[in-house]
Amino acid sequence: MAKTLMKGNEALSEAAIRAGLKAFYGYPITPQNEVPAYMAEHLPLRGGVYLQAESEVSAINMVYGAAGAGVRVMTSSSSPGISLKQEGISYIAAAQLPCVIVNVVRNGPGLGGIQPAQGDYFQAVKGGGHGDYHMIVLAPGNVQEMADLTTLGFDLADKWRNPVMILGDGILGQMMEPVEFAENQEPVNVEKPWATTGAVDREPNIVNSLDIIPEKAEKNMQALLAKYEKIKEEEVRWQEDGTEDADVILVGYGTSARVARSAMELARKEGLKVGLFRPITLWPFPEQRLRELAKPGRKFLAVEMSAGQMIEDVRLAVNGVSPVYLSNRLGGMVPTPEDVLTKTRDIVQGRVN
Amino acid sequence: MKTVFQKPEAMTDVPMHYCPGCTHGIIHRLVAEAIDSLGIREQTIGVASVGCSVFAYDYFNCDMQQAAHGRAPAVATGIKRVRPEAMVFTYQGDGDLASIGMAEIVHAAARGENITVVFVNNAIYGMTSGQMAPTSLLGQKTATSPRGRTVEEMGYPIKMCELLATLDGPAYLSRVSTHDSRHVLQAGKAIKKAFEMQQQKKGFAMVEVLSTCSVNWGMTPANALKWMAENMVPYYPLGVYRDVTAKEGN
Amino acid sequence: MPRGEVIVNKELCKECSLCVVACPHGVLGIGKTINSKGYHSVEAVAPEKCTGCTLCAVMCPDVVLTIKRKSPERK
Numbered sequence: 001m002a003k004t005l006m007k008g009n010e011a012l013s014e015a016a017i018r019a020g021l022k023a024f025y026g027y028p029i030t031p032q033n034e035v036p037a038y039m040a041e042h043l044p045l046r047g048g049v050y051l052q053a054e055s056e057v058s059a060i061n062m063v064y065g066a067a068g069a070g071v072r073v074m075t076s077s078s079s080p081g082i083s084l085k086q087e088g089i090s091y092i093a094a095a096q097l098p099c100v101i102v103n104v105v106r107n108g109p110g111l112g113g114i115q116p117a118q119g120d121y122f123q124a125v126k127g128g129g130h131g132d133y134h135m136i137v138l139a140p141g142n143v144q145e146m147a148d149l150t151t152l153g154f155d156l157a158d159k160w161r162n163p164v165m166i167l168g169d170g171i172l173g174q175m176m177e178p179v180e181f182a183e184n185q186e187p188v189n190v191e192k193p194w195a196t197t198g199a200v201d202r203e204p205n206i207v208n209s210l211d212i213i214p215e216k217a218e219k220n221m222q223a224l225l226a227k228y229e230k231i232k233e234e235e236v237r238w239q240e241d242g243t244e245d246a247d248v249i250l251v252g253y254g255t256s257a258r259v260a261r262s263a264m265e266l267a268r269k270e271g272l273k274v275g276l277f278r279p280i281t282l283w284p285f286p287e288q289r290l291r292e293l294a295k296p297g298r299k300f301l302a303v304e305m306s307a308g309q310m311i312e313d314v315r316l317a318v319n320g321v322s323p324v325y326l327s328n329r330l331g332g333m334v335p336t337p338e339d340v341l342t343k344t345r346d347i348v349q350g351r352v353n
Numbered sequence: 354m355k356t357v358f359q360k361p362e363a364m365t366d367v368p369m370h371y372c373p374g375c376t377h378g379i380i381h382r383l384v385a386e387a388i389d390s391l392g393i394r395e396q397t398i399g400v401a402s403v404g405c406s407v408f409a410y411d412y413f414n415c416d417m418q419q420a421a422h423g424r425a426p427a428v429a430t431g432i433k434r435v436r437p438e439a440m441v442f443t444y445q446g447d448g449d450l451a452s453i454g455m456a457e458i459v460h461a462a463a464r465g466e467n468i469t470v471v472f473v474n475n476a477i478y479g480m481t482s483g484q485m486a487p488t489s490l491l492g493q494k495t496a497t498s499p500r501g502r503t504v505e506e507m508g509y510p511i512k513m514c515e516l517l518a519t520l521d522g523p524a525y526l527s528r529v530s531t532h533d534s535r536h537v538l539q540a541g542k543a544i545k546k547a548f549e550m551q552q553q554k555k556g557f558a559m560v561e562v563l564s565t566c567s568v569n570w571g572m573t574p575a576n577a578l579k580w581m582a583e584n585m586v587p588y589y590p591l592g593v594y595r596d597v598t599a600k601e602g603n
Numbered sequence: 604m605p606r607g608e609v610i611v612n613k614e615l616c617k618e619c620s621l622c623v624v625a626c627p628h629g630v631l632g633i634g635k636t637i638n639s640k641g642y643h644s645v646e647a648v649a650p651e652k653c654t655g656c657t658l659c660a661v662m663c664p665d666v667v668l669t670i671k672r673k674s675p676e677r678k
Contacts, residue, residue: 066435
């Protein structure tokens with residue numbers, strides 16, 4: 001198929017429909033409005049259900065119901081709306097239901113603003129709702145990846161019976177780039193014998209997150225944690241460039257990684273040995289590979305549009321072997337390659353502690 | 354002799370955890386009898402809520418989902434929209450439906466969502482040990498209205514059937530009671546009708562069932578039935594508040 | 604010979620007495636035996652009076668009672 005120019009939000013919507021999406025439940029919020037608009041336009045004509053819920057809370061619980069009924073389902077929102085969905089996401093994770101949740105992140109906290117940001121990192125990768133659980137969190141870095149990681153997201157959700165979050169931001173959602181979809185893509189049809197589809201010739205299925213017997217609840221948790229360990233082993237994804245000889249490795253995801261790449265290119269032109277490490281899965285975080293890259297004399301610079309969130313995972317990964325610095329902008333401001341380059345120079349020349 | 358009354362097939366053999374004399378058990382049985390009599394057990398997907406009936410998924414012998422507090426109508430909507438051939442019902446208490454889940458029930462009703470809602474109103478939070486509910490009566494003493502519910506402090510009880518009847522969406526709204534055998538039989542008919550409405554794709558159907566909570570009301574089960582008849586029924590008048598098939602029939 | 608028969612699943616009974624109150628003929632009463640949950644289960648204290656009308660079972664919250672009847676009730 002020929003490349004088409006699309007907004008990131010539209011590309012991920014199209015990818016979801018091609019992945020066999022059967023229902024989209026959402027609620028309007030900027031800057032993700034192109035997603036529900038695209039779904040409302042296209043999904044009902046292509047065998048699915050579009051429904052605008054009365055709130056984000058209802059939307060995520062509709063997702064719970066449809067996921068429990070065994071179909072591919074998604075919702076999308078932006079930061080304040082994702083906060084409202086946290087209760088439902090916790091239930092979905094606990095009941096082990098597959099679904100895709102898109103967060104086109106804007107600046108916060110509170111009502112914040114509508115500009116791109118990455119301040120929902122902790123919320124996305126550390127749980128967000130109550131209890132011990134994880135989503136698989138995918139961080140696209142361009143419009144093509146907005147589509148491709150959405151396709152992957154549905155497959156991972158079904159494979160692991162786990163919610164998957166696509167963590168974008170206002171820039172990735174709104175910007176246009178050429179995007180290509182595979183020809184004649186057949187959605188994967190996963191058997192879901194656990195789903196509530198009507199108890200015909202079998203015992204009833206129950207979709208549930210409740211167990212008040214501590215001994216059983218602990219066993220359930222251990223099974224859930226064992227699943228998370230397997231996901232950590234099998235599903236870590238990242239991209240790296242110029243890390244082999246690097247004195248400084250820039251670490252960033254999403255829009256920050258795009259800025260970091262430009263900074264790296266500028267730095268290389270100046271003769272500075274700078275590399276780029278881009279986590280694609282934020283959970284599971286590519287900690288093993290970062291640990292391998294850490295060595296005395298090598299330094300890391302986390303590039304973020306948040307107040308120093310991802311940097312904590314980088315520090316945990318390198319575990320004191322290498323120092324880790326931060327270059328960030330806040331409030332919906334986007335870092336420039338020059339900002340990052342300046343900080344890189346400072347690090348190389350020992351002007352930062 | 355012929356067996357004329359036994360446990361319906363749509364109920365499991367799991368003993369129910371409800372307190373002695375709690376009318377939840379009666380209402381569970383009425384739902385199961387309706388499912389049996391319509392022969393829809395294998396296509397039914399129930400949604401349990403949060404409150405005393407949180408374990409309802411163990412008692413109904415059909416596919417079940419357990420929903421977060423108040424969200425059962427949203428969960429049911431999610432299911433019904435992708436499985437329109439399924440018979441989807443929610444089973445919710447007054448805290449779940451009329452307090453924390455008010456938005457979900459109102460919008461499901463307004464959309465005319467083709468689901469069946471069994472709303473159990475016992476005017477108190479039972480599971481959490483007897484706090485004031487949105488449906489607690491004026492003057493009713495609870496753990497959180499120890500001197501009795503007053504209009505000045507807590508406002509008025511919410512009448513859900515009347516409230517939802519202001520919307521165009523609902524196809525069937527009915528309030529019934531469980532205070533004696535005659536009314537229980539009527540309640541059973543209303544619940545069956547609410548499933549029939551879904552079967553006929555008429556849209557949103559809700560039966561509000563007045564129920565007791567003898568433990569948290571502080572009386573014997575038999576006295577609780579009497580108290581319900583004397584206090585709840587006058588404030589929450591029984592009857593049909595919407596029936597689109599009645600209009601069609603006449 | 605009674606027209607009806609009440610069969611009590613004593614293990615399920617919680618001694619709430621709603622069936623005792625519901626029976627128009629005084630067939631049922633709270634018995635002396637205790638089930639494993641510690642409740643005095645209901646029993647047919649006057650089984651000869653049972654008409655099989657099912658009103659007791661209709662009011663039972665725990666599906667304790669199964670009812671048999673000689674012929675279908677007249678309508």
